[in-house]
Amino acid sequence: MISNKRLTATKSNAQSFAFALPAIAIFSVFYIYPFFDIFRLSFHQWNGISSQKIFVGFENFSDLMQDGIWWKSMWNAGFITLVALTFQNCLAFALALACDREIRLKRFYRVLFFIPPVLSEIVVGLIWSWILYSGMQNGQHIGLFNHFLDKIGLHHLVNNWLSDPKTALPCIAIVHSWKGFGWGFIMLLAGLQTIDRQLYEAAKVDGAGWWSVLKNVTIPMMVPVILVVVILTVLGSMQAFVLILSMVGQGLVYHTDVPVTRILSAMTGTNRFGYACSMGVVFGLILVGVSLGFKMISDRTKQA
């Protein structure tokens, strides 16, 4: 009898496993195999072509630890992520709150706010470098933004937006946020719609104001959704790079470099393939660490 029971359990396990099997199979072939290859390469010195791959042990990693430019690029990505987490997500939340109410043109806004994520990075880069263009012709500013500043009398604010170390990275971060807030908006809006309207009514009967409803009803109900949005924002912003390439080319000194652009320049610019792989591994570990941190915070808030 016992063995029969075990047999049923095994059969059930196998059935359940069959559900995940297609995903695991595709994943093993197309991800795990390249992963181990890259992992192996990170202990080698290789220029990408040569038949010689020289084993160097942990040398790539120890070089990376001392590579100041690499850590600066990490900081830059952190800055973009910080802007995305605050500016982009607050904007997304505010817009989602506004569209959650019974207002006119709700559908219209909902559609428009999702246009930036739909455009390809190339188009976005092209358009924004034209907006932020600095330079004059026949006494007129060519760039739209400088032109606008000039016209409304803020002439002293006219700037060389993308080649000034003080403004280049913030400009990139803002364009990135502009492009990304649509995703946060749609997920947060979906979350807001799940909140039971009766909760709002009850709070209103108790005489709670707008702010207190937000603080005591909306936000606590939204914690899980907000966390998903936060993690996806972190992953998306830390790994963003196409936009940077299309806005400032190979970068303004090292002020606009992020880990992914460093990896690319190590791979094809200076032909250090093995080093690039070790960068990928270290960067991955850091992202895993950050995500674990967020998960721990989320677990703690859930318990509270």
Place this chain on the structure above:
Amino acid sequence: MRKLLGVILCLFLVVGCAKKKQDMNTISIWHWMTDRHEAFEQLAVKYEEQTGVKIKFDLYAPSDAYTQKIIASAQAKVLPDVYGVLDKKEIFASFINSGFITDLTEEFQKNNGEWEKSLFAKALNVNRFKEGNIYDVKPGVYGVPLDVTNIQMLYNKKLLAKAGIMAPPKTFEGFLAAIAALKRVGISGLVSGWGEMWMADCFASNYAFNIMGEEKIMATYRGEISYTDPDWIKVFTIFKTLSESGAFAEGIVTKLNKLAEQDFALERAAFSFNGSWSVNIYHDMNPDLEYGAMLPPVFNKNRPMSIWGGAGSSLVINNSSPRRDKTIAFLKWLTAKEQQAFLAKETRNLPSNREALSAIPPILSQFAEVMDNTTHPTIWMQNEFPLVLERMDKGIQSIIIGEKTPEQVAREVQEVKEKELKKSRRGR
């Protein structure tokens, strides 16, 4: 919903794989030249009519994607019959040493060097490995140049006239004076795509050749002379001087070359630092643009100005291609006078065949005239570590935006240089 699923499932099944056989009569060529694809395909049709051999041109764009394709295909051993290596000489050498590229030396020397003689030596040299090269490559020629190019300065005649400048400046002082005159009438000076680092690198290299000459530069690369040498400081200081006198168009350090070309074509800047390929672009964007080509103004009058130039694009033959002889025959045909003249006319590039020069527009002959002044990293005996070059190019950017002094940059570059030297002495 069910219906929709059914349709999609059918679609998916139809998609299934169908492998095509490779036939011996089709030569496959992978290239990256978006601007020339149409002309290539026309030539392919013509060649098939003449010889019955089919030529398949496959285009991959942008060139970054092409480079990745070539690297990955080399590892998978699926390179086509003909392709191009868009990388440093060191990587070109790696391709050869790993057996991916055919040695064409014999072919070029056949019939008393007939093929070799028909092409510009400067263009051929880009694909040549000399005796005693540092890459351990067997001396010889390994690629076929399709065109010739060089990079120099262009000036807008109308804008210069507006500032009262009648002839383009020949000396550095003259250039600074021209910039000052342009500034008085509100016209931007020099524009170039220095968001792509190699272009700033090229400009710096031009002045390094002018100031200290090839021998001293090679000695620096060998590690015998420091970047803190006064001559190198002079090179870095050129960027400081130009930046402080307002010679650069705003935003030059992060400008993509595409946008820089647009600026010059739309007459937003009086000078441009760009290659001969831009003639085609300026023509398409603004056919009425009146401009001329000039060498960058000399700094050291005792030495001529050297500019970068050589083969613009070259093709190589896969060493394991079963259609090698047919492929060589086709490339010979492609670089013959008639086809080169056709390409030069259609794509406004300088032909690599000497005899095809007669058919080019006057602005291009201004480029052709200075081919004797050209040099290029691919023909030097020594090359700098890529990491040192990266630091130098970034350093130049910091000088232009006023963040660092030439001396600081020189010290930083030297630091990286010493680290790399130490590494290479350890045998890596």
Place this chain on the structure above:
Amino acid sequence: MNYYKVKSILKSSFLHIFLMTVAMACLFPLFWMLRSALMTNETVFVDKSFIPQTLHFENFIHAWEQGNFGTYFLNSIIYTTSVVFCIVIIASLAAYAFSRLKFPGKNLFFYMFVLALMIPLPGSFVPLVVLMNKLGLANTKLGYILCMVNVGLSMSILLLKTFFDKMSPDLEDAARIDGCGKMRIWWHIALPLARPAIAVIVIFNSLNVWNEYILAQLLLNDKDLMPLQRGIMVFQGAHSVDYPVLMAGLTISVIPIIIVYLAMQKHIIKGLSSGAVVG
């Protein structure tokens, strides 16, 4: 008009001004693309007027013909629908198993997928191309589709599992008591309930596949197999100077994805707001 009415009108107009500003900032690039696409190369850089005086719709026809968009467009539609279809099925099966079913190593496998989301693999294109050639899948539609399925799998599984976790198990329990098997529960109960999350996944992956060109060029050789973005890249190289036609081509390429969004966004909102699905 009393005080409260005035106050509420004022409040809502402020709200609308804010929303309008953001909406305009979002619409602007699309408008700018369209505007540029309708001009000629002579006027596009010079004409500063809001709406060009003469509209050149023929640019769209030129772009379509010169870019050879017909084949590319069809290919992209095939790739996008099949990849999205596969991802929805495979990811929802796996996410359902990770969320609801029991089997040894379940958590290990799930975290494997999550880790994949975080670890970028520089240069993974080299082993991938080697592998595809060994498998005989290089230069086939199937090979490209499988690779793209893999690209979108992790994110989709993560999203769907989060969603299944939040779903109340009551309905499934009832079905199980009625004697439904796992497969039927997944198909008849879990999938329909997960509709909003699936809508998000469809949008996300469609966008991903539609805008992809690097992997396509790595794995495919024949022009006839290439997706639209490759066409756009070539087109951009060849027409970098013909701005209006380039913009027309780019406009054509974003239209389908906007349609997908319009079709899907209804499900996201309606599905979720329709009630007690999500706890």
